[in-house]
Amino acid sequence: MRKPRRRCKNPDCREWFHPRFQNEWWCKPECGVVVGIAAREKKRLKERQERESKRKKEAQQERRHHQIRKLEVKPLSYFHSKAQAAFNTYIRTRDAEQPCISCGRHHEGKYDAGHYRTRGASPATRYDETNCHKQCAPCNQHLSGNIENYTPNLIEKIGQEAFDILMGPHPVKKWTREELKQLATHYRQKTRELIKQREGV
Ligand SMILES: [Zn+2]
Ligand SMILES: [Zn+2]
Known part of the structure; x- marks a missing residue:
């Protein structure tokens, strides 16, 4: 019976041959050298x-940790400014259809979220x-909140009881x-929901 033929593994040779052993994969020793070198090269490339x-993954992880550390060392004021911005955006969205709380004017221009009791x-x-x-920018920024007009309008808007609680x-x-981060998230979501709700009507 003829032994089965096999093709030499050397890609430059590819001759048919009759193996004498089960683990013989090339037709002659020179081909074996070529195949061996190619296999080592492939292994080296894979290892590289x-x-x-691995190096890339470690660098990425390092960057992530660095980002977290950077956030951890950020001052509390950073988180306050993020939360306040989200809160103020919500207030302006909530009151979008309303006039300035102090002067009662609807006018072109910039509007702020004006605190009655100041943050400070x-x-x-x-x-x-x-x-x-x-609140319109002129009232908020140039009239220090235009408080004498803010007061009666505020009481009318939220009611005496809520006003007394606010002033208490x-x-x-x-x-x-963590609380400030949650607050910022809460108000961003509240703003989105309000806009969605209005668009739905
Ligand atoms: Zn060969
Ligand atoms: Zn105003």
Whole structure:
């Protein structure tokens, strides 16, 4: 019986031959050398690719950790400014159809979210929705809130009871970074929902 034929593994040769052993894969020793070198090269390349992808993964992880550390060392004021921006955007969205809380004018131009009790004097009410309303930039920035007109309009808008609560004592609030992050997320979501709700009508 003839032994089965086999093709030489050397890609430059590819001759048919009759193997004498089960593990004989090339027709002559020279072909064996070529196949051996190719196999070693392939292995080296694979190892190099593995090292490279491992290095990349580690660098990526390092960058991520670095990002987290950077956020951790950010001052509390950074998180306050993010939360306040989200809160103020919500207030302006909520009051979009309303005039300036102080002067009662609908006019072209920039509108702010104006705090009745200022953030500096009353930090505990800086994220209080009864304390903040759409206000035109002239009233907010040039008339210091135009408080003498803000007061009656505010009472009319939120009611005497809510006004008294707003003006009453508030416990000192110590915000954590986590709370402020959640607050920012909460108000961004609230704004989105309000816009969606209005578009639906
Ligand atoms: Zn060969
Ligand atoms: Zn105004």
